Amino acid sequence: MLHPPPLGLYIHIPWCVRKCPYCDFNSHAANDSVSEQAYVSALLADLDQDLPLAAGRTVETIFIGGGTPSLFSALSIDELLEGVAQRLALAPDIEITLEANPGTAESARFEGYRAAGVNRLSIGVQSFDEAHLQRLGRIHGREEAINAAYMAREAGFENFNLDLMFGLPDQTTEQALVDIETALSLKPTHLSFYQLTLEPNTLFHKYPPPLPGDEAIWEIQGACQRLLVEHGYAQYEVSAYAQAGRRCRHNLNYWQFGDYLGIGAGAHGKLTDPITGRIARRWKVRHPTLFLEHAGRPASIGGHDFVEPAELPVEFLMNHLRLREGFPEAAYAERTGLDNQTLQPGLNECIEAGLIERCDGRIRCTETGWNFLDNVLERFLGS
Incomplete structure (x- = not known):
């Protein structure tokens, strides 16, 4: 019998307030028909279906991504995590991350997430520049982004990430550095800093905005990286920077070719068979309506395959x-x-x-x- 790699759990919540023009994730604009209770029940049914794949294994990390998971109430996240804990063995030092949008940030909600067991937030800021935020279609402004970081601290999150993008439409090096300086003033433990790319099946791909050229991108990236290193944020992955001891364990498991269960609409999983060593992937149906209809049954599985030698x-x-x-x-x-x-x-x-x-x-x-x-x-x- 082989010793399998560490195991994580990814949970996908597919709704957001509105779809951003650069986003190619499986996300859908929320409407009044969205039922948190129904989706949490579907997630747990989906997990029940996958439990045999994780028999006897301990989950080291949980990542609740989207979409915008912070659209869901703290009560729903608490019910979800309690259901997970009843079904899986969780590591005593488990890292539990929830993605949050500054436009949906509330002090009481953040405090509720912390009480539910979430111990790491990832806040999707993207930029602190009002004009760039509008071009990106974000629902928040500069002050909301700054306040979200303060609220995270006040709610007891000692560990939180800020997402920032560079290479934005017409962005200059000076503007990018201001974004980094503002982020540094908020003292996050981790920064995700990645280039805006025009992905297929997005509005930006169909109607490309004026992005900086390759030389300008290179200058922006180099200047911002130097500033981050000067302030104690080590670049440990292509787009990830962290203070000492604060690397994202869930993402590290992906990059180190670890295993993970994936539950929710469009979620992907990767599991290593402890007997044969064969690696299998499977994913769930993408559309939330279909997922809700079939969760917990074979019809909810969008596909599966094996990674060939x-x-x-x-x-x-x-x-x-x-x-x-x-x-x-x-x-x-x-x-x-x-x-x-x-x-x-x-x-x-x-x-x-x-x-x-x-x-x-x-x-x-x-x-x-x-x-x-x-x-x-x-x-x-x-x-």
């Missing part, structure tokens, strides 16, 4: 190499069941090209390799 090297590397520290060489065989020799052709080529390095028993990207990760991964296709 030929796909494992790239699957493993596309996650691990996002991390600044890379991975211990032994982790490859432990997570994939493959011999390290299956990595060698691509690995040797990358080392010779200065894209990957071996250091103290670890394999990691060089600075050049990290900045051109797609080029690195191409060299492992067919390994």
